Amino acid sequence: MQGNGNDFIIVDNMKADLSTDDLREAAISLCRRRLSIGADGLMAIEPGDVGHFRMRLFNSDGSEGEMCGNGARCLARYALERNIAPSPMTIETLAGLVAAEVAPPEATLDMGTVAGSSILRGEVFPWDGEEEIYSQLTVGVPHTVVFLKPGDERTHEELAPLARAMQADSDRFPRGTNVNFLRVSGKTSLELFTRERGVNDYTLSCGTGSTAGALAAWIENLVEQPVEVNNPGGVNTILIEPTDNLFRLFLRGRTAFVAEGTVLRDV
Numbered sequence: 001m002q003g004n005g006n007d008f009i010i011v012d013n014m015k016a017d018l019s020t021d022d023l024r025e026a027a028i029s030l031c032r033r034r035l036s037i038g039a040d041g042l043m044a045i046e047p048g049d050v051g052h053f054r055m056r057l058f059n060s061d062g063s064e065g066e067m068c069g070n071g072a073r074c075l076a077r078y079a080l081e082r083n084i085a086p087s088p089m090t091i092e093t094l095a096g097l098v099a100a101e102v103a104p105p106e107a108t109l110d111m112g113t114v115a116g117s118s119i120l121r122g123e124v125f126p127w128d129g130e131e132e133i134y135s136q137l138t139v140g141v142p143h144t145v146v147f148l149k150p151g152d153e154r155t156h157e158e159l160a161p162l163a164r165a166m167q168a169d170s171d172r173f174p175r176g177t178n179v180n181f182l183r184v185s186g187k188t189s190l191e192l193f194t195r196e197r198g199v200n201d202y203t204l205s206c207g208t209g210s211t212a213g214a215l216a217a218w219i220e221n222l223v224e225q226p227v228e229v230n231n232p233g234g235v236n237t238i239l240i241e242p243t244d245n246l247f248r249l250f251l252r253g254r255t256a257f258v259a260e261g262t263v264l265r266d267v
Helices: 018-032 069-081 156-167 207-219
Strands: 006-013 041-046 053-059 089-093 096-103 106-115 120-127 130-139 141-147 178-186 189-196 201-203 227-231 234-241 247-255
Touching: 006 018, 006 069, 006 227, 018 041, 018 053, 041 069, 053 069, 069 096, 069 106, 069 207, 089 106, 106 120, 106 207, 120 156, 130 227, 141 207, 156 178, 156 189, 178 207, 189 207, 201 247, 207 227, 207 234, 207 247
Parallel strands: 006 041, 053 089, 141 178, 189 227
Antiparallel strands: 041 053, 089 096, 096 106, 106 247, 120 130, 130 141, 178 189, 189 201, 227 234, 234 247
């Protein structure tokens, strides 16, 4: 499945036949592009304790992620169309319970709340003789949002060394970080591209990154909501509900089934 270009191998593990080691090894093997199926990550759907089901996300390097917005949207649609859960539904993740509603092909997630006091704003990262301004916040997983100045037309490739340097900085980012480069493109729209930890590369779309970028830009009064976040793979729409010092966040976007089948022995 894919959600705006963020692609995943979905494994039905509702009978718990596959162990964590099985899933980790499968992610490393199967996510290799051109050598296997190829994907940004592997997700397993498993029985839940308090939600309708549990989401397990394994990045292409075998690490287990706490949460993935586009992945959760895909898994919500999968659960609905495979009669595993109704809509609305609740999904157990390592980042907590997530509520979802599905109206195929779109799925909407309640991403929970982010406390304003937890957001670092106006931070400075020295790079190549310049000062890169960023915000740091957690939307299920840690995100760094780098604000590109008007007229800054650096490409993905030109910005990749900066992203790698940030992700290697364990003093500033002890949990690691996903790095999002953001440009304001309109009154209610952004352009954003994300280099994800675990994937160790740019992805065509990042749901939690879109959410983090939209909130960071909205707080700085750069956009109005709902915010359309234009990822290379498609548009994620973010709705922000502020209450006192809390921001409740919703992520909506398209999902797609691509193929289904069996994995052969040689991979």
